[in-house]
Amino acid sequence: MSRPSSLIFLAPLFVVAPALAQETQATAAARFSREFAATDLNKDGAWTKPEIAARLGRMRAGTKKPDPINVKRLTDLWFGRADLNKNGKVTEAEAQGLLAAVFQRYDANKDGRIGGGERAAAKSGVQGR
Ligand SMILES: [Ca+2]
Ligand SMILES: [Ca+2]
Incomplete structure:
Protein backbone atom coordinates (compact mmCIF):
# COMPACT_ATOMS: atom_id res chain seq x y z
CA MET A 1 0.00 0.00 0.00
CA SER A 2 1.73 3.14 -1.16
CA ARG A 3 -0.25 5.90 0.57
CA PRO A 4 -2.14 4.40 3.49
CA SER A 5 -2.57 7.66 5.37
CA SER A 6 -4.67 9.35 2.70
CA LEU A 7 -6.90 6.29 2.34
CA ILE A 8 -7.40 5.97 6.05
CA PHE A 9 -8.61 9.55 6.21
CA LEU A 10 -10.71 9.35 3.06
CA ALA A 11 -13.31 6.95 4.43
CA PRO A 12 -14.16 8.89 7.57
CA LEU A 13 -14.23 12.08 5.54
CA PHE A 14 -17.21 10.82 3.58
CA VAL A 15 -19.02 10.60 6.88
CA VAL A 16 -17.54 13.61 8.63
CA ALA A 17 -17.50 16.06 5.71
CA PRO A 18 -20.64 17.82 7.00
CA ALA A 19 -19.04 18.02 10.44
CA LEU A 20 -15.89 19.54 8.97
CA ALA A 21 -18.01 22.29 7.44
CA GLN A 22 -18.40 23.51 11.02
CA GLU A 23 -15.81 25.95 12.28
CA THR A 24 -14.66 24.68 15.63
CA GLN A 25 -13.85 21.24 16.93
CA ALA A 26 -16.69 21.56 19.46
CA THR A 27 -19.32 22.31 16.80
CA ALA A 28 -17.83 19.62 14.57
CA ALA A 29 -18.19 17.11 17.41
CA ALA A 30 -21.80 18.16 18.00
CA ARG A 31 -22.63 17.87 14.32
CA PHE A 32 -20.91 14.51 14.12
CA SER A 33 -22.92 13.30 17.09
CA ARG A 34 -26.09 13.78 15.01
CA GLU A 35 -24.45 12.05 12.04
CA PHE A 36 -23.50 9.21 14.32
CA ALA A 37 -27.10 8.73 15.47
CA ALA A 38 -28.38 8.86 11.88
CA THR A 39 -25.92 6.17 10.78
CA ASP A 40 -26.47 3.96 13.85
CA LEU A 41 -29.42 2.18 12.28
CA ASN A 42 -30.20 -0.19 15.16
CA LYS A 43 -29.56 2.50 17.82
CA ASP A 44 -27.19 0.40 19.92
CA GLY A 45 -24.69 3.25 20.29
CA ALA A 46 -22.11 1.73 17.97
CA TRP A 47 -21.42 1.47 14.27
CA THR A 48 -20.92 -1.85 12.54
CA LYS A 49 -19.42 -2.25 9.08
CA PRO A 50 -22.82 -2.84 7.41
CA GLU A 51 -24.15 0.36 8.97
CA ALA A 82 -11.34 3.60 14.45
CA ASP A 83 -12.15 0.36 16.30
CA LEU A 84 -9.54 0.81 18.99
CA ASN A 85 -10.54 -2.16 21.16
CA LYS A 86 -11.10 -4.42 18.12
CA ASN A 87 -14.55 -5.60 19.20
CA GLY A 88 -16.07 -5.20 15.74
CA LYS A 89 -18.00 -2.08 16.68
CA VAL A 90 -17.07 1.59 16.62
CA THR A 91 -18.62 3.50 19.49
CA GLU A 92 -19.28 7.21 19.28
CA ALA A 93 -16.28 7.81 21.57
CA GLU A 94 -14.03 5.87 19.20
CA ALA A 95 -15.42 7.69 16.17
CA GLN A 96 -15.16 11.09 17.88
CA GLY A 97 -11.50 10.34 18.58
CA LEU A 98 -10.87 9.79 14.91
CA LEU A 99 -12.87 12.90 14.00
CA ALA A 100 -10.67 14.93 16.35
CA ALA A 101 -7.58 13.54 14.61
CA VAL A 102 -9.03 14.45 11.20
CA PHE A 103 -9.97 17.91 12.45
CA GLN A 104 -6.48 18.52 13.75
CA ARG A 105 -5.03 17.29 10.47
CA TYR A 106 -6.90 20.00 8.56
CA ASP A 107 -6.50 22.71 11.19
CA ALA A 108 -3.29 23.75 9.51
CA ASN A 109 -2.56 26.79 11.69
CA LYS A 110 -3.66 24.99 14.91
CA ASP A 111 -6.03 27.68 16.11
CA GLY A 112 -8.80 25.20 16.92
CA ARG A 113 -10.92 26.29 13.96
CA ILE A 114 -11.13 25.23 10.35
CA GLY A 115 -11.14 28.46 8.36
CA GLY A 116 -11.97 29.09 4.71
CA GLY A 117 -8.72 27.92 3.14
CA GLU A 118 -8.41 24.96 5.48
CA ARG A 119 -12.01 23.98 4.74
CA ALA A 120 -11.35 24.10 1.01
CA ALA A 121 -8.34 21.83 1.51
CA ALA A 122 -10.45 19.40 3.53
CA LYS A 123 -13.13 19.33 0.84
CA SER A 124 -10.64 18.75 -1.96
CA GLY A 125 -9.24 15.93 0.16
CA VAL A 126 -12.71 14.39 0.13
CA GLN A 127 -13.51 15.00 -3.50
CA GLY A 128 -10.07 14.78 -5.07
CA ARG A 129 -9.42 12.22 -7.81
CA1 LIG B 1 -25.42 0.18 15.51
CA1 LIG C 1 -14.74 -0.75 19.40
Whole structure:
Protein backbone atom coordinates (compact mmCIF):
# COMPACT_ATOMS: atom_id res chain seq x y z
CA MET A 1 0.00 0.00 0.00
CA SER A 2 1.73 3.14 -1.16
CA ARG A 3 -0.25 5.90 0.57
CA PRO A 4 -2.14 4.40 3.49
CA SER A 5 -2.57 7.66 5.37
CA SER A 6 -4.67 9.35 2.70
CA LEU A 7 -6.90 6.29 2.34
CA ILE A 8 -7.40 5.97 6.05
CA PHE A 9 -8.61 9.55 6.21
CA LEU A 10 -10.71 9.35 3.06
CA ALA A 11 -13.31 6.95 4.43
CA PRO A 12 -14.16 8.89 7.57
CA LEU A 13 -14.23 12.08 5.54
CA PHE A 14 -17.21 10.82 3.58
CA VAL A 15 -19.02 10.60 6.88
CA VAL A 16 -17.54 13.61 8.63
CA ALA A 17 -17.50 16.06 5.71
CA PRO A 18 -20.64 17.82 7.00
CA ALA A 19 -19.04 18.02 10.44
CA LEU A 20 -15.89 19.54 8.97
CA ALA A 21 -18.01 22.29 7.44
CA GLN A 22 -18.40 23.51 11.02
CA GLU A 23 -15.81 25.95 12.28
CA THR A 24 -14.66 24.68 15.63
CA GLN A 25 -13.85 21.24 16.93
CA ALA A 26 -16.69 21.56 19.46
CA THR A 27 -19.32 22.31 16.80
CA ALA A 28 -17.83 19.62 14.57
CA ALA A 29 -18.19 17.11 17.41
CA ALA A 30 -21.80 18.16 18.00
CA ARG A 31 -22.63 17.87 14.32
CA PHE A 32 -20.91 14.51 14.12
CA SER A 33 -22.92 13.30 17.09
CA ARG A 34 -26.09 13.78 15.01
CA GLU A 35 -24.45 12.05 12.04
CA PHE A 36 -23.50 9.21 14.32
CA ALA A 37 -27.10 8.73 15.47
CA ALA A 38 -28.38 8.86 11.88
CA THR A 39 -25.92 6.17 10.78
CA ASP A 40 -26.47 3.96 13.85
CA LEU A 41 -29.42 2.18 12.28
CA ASN A 42 -30.20 -0.19 15.16
CA LYS A 43 -29.56 2.50 17.82
CA ASP A 44 -27.19 0.40 19.92
CA GLY A 45 -24.69 3.25 20.29
CA ALA A 46 -22.11 1.73 17.97
CA TRP A 47 -21.42 1.47 14.27
CA THR A 48 -20.92 -1.85 12.54
CA LYS A 49 -19.42 -2.25 9.08
CA PRO A 50 -22.82 -2.84 7.41
CA GLU A 51 -24.15 0.36 8.97
CA ILE A 52 -21.19 2.35 7.67
CA ALA A 53 -21.39 0.72 4.25
CA ALA A 54 -25.10 1.56 4.04
CA ARG A 55 -24.36 5.16 4.96
CA LEU A 56 -21.47 5.52 2.52
CA GLY A 57 -23.55 3.91 -0.20
CA ARG A 58 -26.15 6.64 0.20
CA MET A 59 -23.58 9.42 0.00
CA ARG A 60 -21.96 10.88 -3.07
CA ALA A 61 -18.39 12.00 -3.46
CA GLY A 62 -18.58 15.04 -5.70
CA THR A 63 -20.42 13.99 -8.84
CA LYS A 64 -19.46 10.33 -8.62
CA LYS A 65 -21.14 7.66 -6.57
CA PRO A 66 -18.58 5.63 -4.62
CA ASP A 67 -18.36 2.19 -6.13
CA PRO A 68 -19.18 -0.77 -3.85
CA ILE A 69 -15.68 -2.25 -3.94
CA ASN A 70 -14.16 1.04 -2.83
CA VAL A 71 -16.82 1.49 -0.18
CA LYS A 72 -15.95 -1.91 1.28
CA ARG A 73 -12.22 -1.28 1.13
CA LEU A 74 -12.49 2.15 2.71
CA THR A 75 -14.89 0.88 5.34
CA ASP A 76 -12.43 -1.88 6.27
CA LEU A 77 -9.57 0.60 6.44
CA TRP A 78 -11.56 3.07 8.47
CA PHE A 79 -12.77 0.38 10.82
CA GLY A 80 -9.24 -0.86 11.41
CA ARG A 81 -8.28 2.63 12.41
CA ALA A 82 -11.34 3.60 14.45
CA ASP A 83 -12.15 0.36 16.30
CA LEU A 84 -9.54 0.81 18.99
CA ASN A 85 -10.54 -2.16 21.16
CA LYS A 86 -11.10 -4.42 18.12
CA ASN A 87 -14.55 -5.60 19.20
CA GLY A 88 -16.07 -5.20 15.74
CA LYS A 89 -18.00 -2.08 16.68
CA VAL A 90 -17.07 1.59 16.62
CA THR A 91 -18.62 3.50 19.49
CA GLU A 92 -19.28 7.21 19.28
CA ALA A 93 -16.28 7.81 21.57
CA GLU A 94 -14.03 5.87 19.20
CA ALA A 95 -15.42 7.69 16.17
CA GLN A 96 -15.16 11.09 17.88
CA GLY A 97 -11.50 10.34 18.58
CA LEU A 98 -10.87 9.79 14.91
CA LEU A 99 -12.87 12.90 14.00
CA ALA A 100 -10.67 14.93 16.35
CA ALA A 101 -7.58 13.54 14.61
CA VAL A 102 -9.03 14.45 11.20
CA PHE A 103 -9.97 17.91 12.45
CA GLN A 104 -6.48 18.52 13.75
CA ARG A 105 -5.03 17.29 10.47
CA TYR A 106 -6.90 20.00 8.56
CA ASP A 107 -6.50 22.71 11.19
CA ALA A 108 -3.29 23.75 9.51
CA ASN A 109 -2.56 26.79 11.69
CA LYS A 110 -3.66 24.99 14.91
CA ASP A 111 -6.03 27.68 16.11
CA GLY A 112 -8.80 25.20 16.92
CA ARG A 113 -10.92 26.29 13.96
CA ILE A 114 -11.13 25.23 10.35
CA GLY A 115 -11.14 28.46 8.36
CA GLY A 116 -11.97 29.09 4.71
CA GLY A 117 -8.72 27.92 3.14
CA GLU A 118 -8.41 24.96 5.48
CA ARG A 119 -12.01 23.98 4.74
CA ALA A 120 -11.35 24.10 1.01
CA ALA A 121 -8.34 21.83 1.51
CA ALA A 122 -10.45 19.40 3.53
CA LYS A 123 -13.13 19.33 0.84
CA SER A 124 -10.64 18.75 -1.96
CA GLY A 125 -9.24 15.93 0.16
CA VAL A 126 -12.71 14.39 0.13
CA GLN A 127 -13.51 15.00 -3.50
CA GLY A 128 -10.07 14.78 -5.07
CA ARG A 129 -9.42 12.22 -7.81
CA1 LIG B 1 -25.42 0.18 15.51
CA1 LIG C 1 -14.74 -0.75 19.40
